[in-house]
Amino acid sequence: MSFTIYFLDPANWSIIGLIVTILVFAGYLLFFKTNTSQKVFMLLALSLIYMALGSPIGSLTSFGLHSITMLKQIVLLMVAPIFLLRAFPSRAANEKRLGSLYNWLPGETMGIKNTNYFIATWILMSAVMWGGHFLSAGKLSAQLGHAICGLSLQSNSWVTHVPNGLIFSILLVVGIIGLLPVFHPMPEKRLKPVQAVAYLFTACLVCTVLGLYVAFSATSAPNIEAVPVFDTVLSPLPMSLRTDQELAGMLMWVPGCIIYVISAVEILLSWYNAAPATSKKTTEHFTV
């Protein structure tokens, strides 16, 4: 089956998922007063989530493609949360509707000034980035019967009982929590620009190390060449396990980092554009 035929086959598109996506977007439009860019961000976020979970691309994981699992992880943990957070207006614009909602956001309830909060969100996001990857790789390994990314699990392993929906939900929720310090809908609740860049940079290091590990461990895995390419011949995207694993690592690394780099650049440009605060100093000179 060619990828085009597979992609255009209606059976591979989730109609329920599409309806849910449209309903959520309609609800968003009705419930919040938003500007055009926020609407676009919400549309992008929902479209990406749908593409990851309800489209034929998302279904490619049933053919055992590790790289597609990684792609889902990138979308749910790293990209969609940014768009979602940017889609929500600040409370000032929607005081009545958002007041109670934002109270549930960790930054509000735990105290945004608390450095431990940033460390906790960073650790949580990093742990889920790595944990989510190995959980998904383990599930794939149990499903296919051979090692994925160094993990070789039995078909009756406990990981097979972890619902995919739960993994995806955790990725999305943790993605939102992890990126709140940088993209909180209320600007005053965000980290200062340079601190936000440092936060993103260190997060970038985490996805870099994960991506490198996944990509380069493919070369050293002794059994990876033993699994011939016809193992995935039914897949609309046939590729060797080695290529699949390298692609998975590279996807996490390069696009993953670029997401953070672009975000960091945008934050810094806003920082340079920011209007100066009124100076309280009045003396003409001071001695050092």
Added chain:
Amino acid sequence: MSLFINIPEDSEQLPSLKTGQGKLLWIASVDHKQIGIMYLWLALFFFVVGGLEAMLIRAQLAIPENTLISPELYNQIFTMHGITMIFLVAMPALVGFATYFLPLMIGANEMAFPRLNAFGFWITLMGGFLMYFSFFAGGAPNAGWFNYVPLSENNYSSAPGVDYYIIGLILTGIGSISAALNFITTTLTLRSPDIKLNMVPLFVWMVFINGFLILAAFPLLNAGLFMLLIDRQFDAHFFIPSSGGSAILWQHFFWAFGHPEVYIMALPAFGIISEVVPVFSRKPIFGYKFVAVSSIAIALLAYSVWLHHMFAVGYSNTVNSFFAISSMLIGIPTGLKVINWIGTMYKGSIQLTVPMLFVVAFLIDFTIGGLSGVSFAIVPIDWQLTDTYYLVAHLHYVFVGGVIFSIFAGLYYWFPKMSGRMLSAKLGKWHFWLFVIGFNLTFLIQHILGIIGMPRRIYTYPDLPNWELMNVLSSIGAVFMFAGMVILFWNLYTTLKKPRSAPEDPWDAWTLEWHTPSPPDLKNFGEIPRVYSRRPLWDLKHPDKPDKRLN
């Protein structure tokens, strides 16, 4: 957490040549200006050494089948030439400028850690001399500046040269790390309370970002060097494939350091250009924020491109493709800077002083180096041209056209401030024209030599069509460069013999270092003017039309 941490000044009088008599004070001094000058002298000294090595290389290659020097000595010379120019010339010169001018540009009187500053200099000097001592201890390093294993393992390099390379680079690496710590801490803690972080001069910003690059990159190199030392001295096998090690692992260590190292040298050089261009175009920098922000993008992306140095290793198309993409991406912020500098010059009242001439040469030659660099991001081209003279040409266009030209621009620009004397513009122009013409004659033609198949690091070559002609032209160009350098040294010598006569601000510049005497006193500032914008001296000189207030 504030980004400005006000640290009270040390009340203790720190040792300096300006506080006492005696030659030991050259060693004891922790005055950042003194140390900055010593870094620059160190760089100049090794520039002579590395330059003489280059002349030997070009003499050997001027004609085919030449036997002027032996293959063994040739290997040592090209290895030491590379190491010297990168670790003992470009790095110390840029660190020297930063050590001297970073505190002055942010209104500070000293570096945050003055003794660490001195330690960094002396350990760098120690590392350099140790590497050169190897010539007298059984032979210098001879495995190339990146010292690939297994060639550099005991089986193939049993002479101690590689051990001197390892220990020397570990020492210079520690020196660089200590300098980086100082730059970051000084910028964060000692700048004038008026100066917000988004107001600092671009040179300071680049050095600040560069500090993080150094802190992340040099430990990678030093880790790899320690592992190699353990391999060689204690019979371990980190990098010996026959014993279960990985030769490729060394390449990963080296290039994960090595590519950021290109930007470690380029960012301060960009900072110098960003200071010189506005002053001699009589315009504020065009797109300050883009120049500043693109540095962050470069710093982040610098760590995602190293495998393009290893395309020939044989990684899969998947891996190569992603590294090719990221290598091309890093060209975007770099290209953006070039556009900003040209934008600054556009419709400016350009003064073609010697520093500005070097900037113009930089813009042309660094762009050529950048474009040939992009060609190396294309995997099939890399496979074809790697380890040829095309690569030699590319890296020299980046390192000389990009970094050394900037250092020359900085030297002519800041020399009056450092010495209280103006370098001769006439001799400076002779230096400029001889060096730039010589540089392009030497290296432009090497692109073609590489394309027609001349490998790098061969000590001689057969008499193939056009090879001799191009190599002779290349060697003639090197003579031009040598003559240019002789003129620079003559200029320095004659200028330093003259009495101090340079005014405080000979270029009518705008940053704080020009608000001090030339040269500055031991305590840089008795009184710092209030700073409201990125051009504090412009505001002082033109109170009727000051820049937009930023604090």
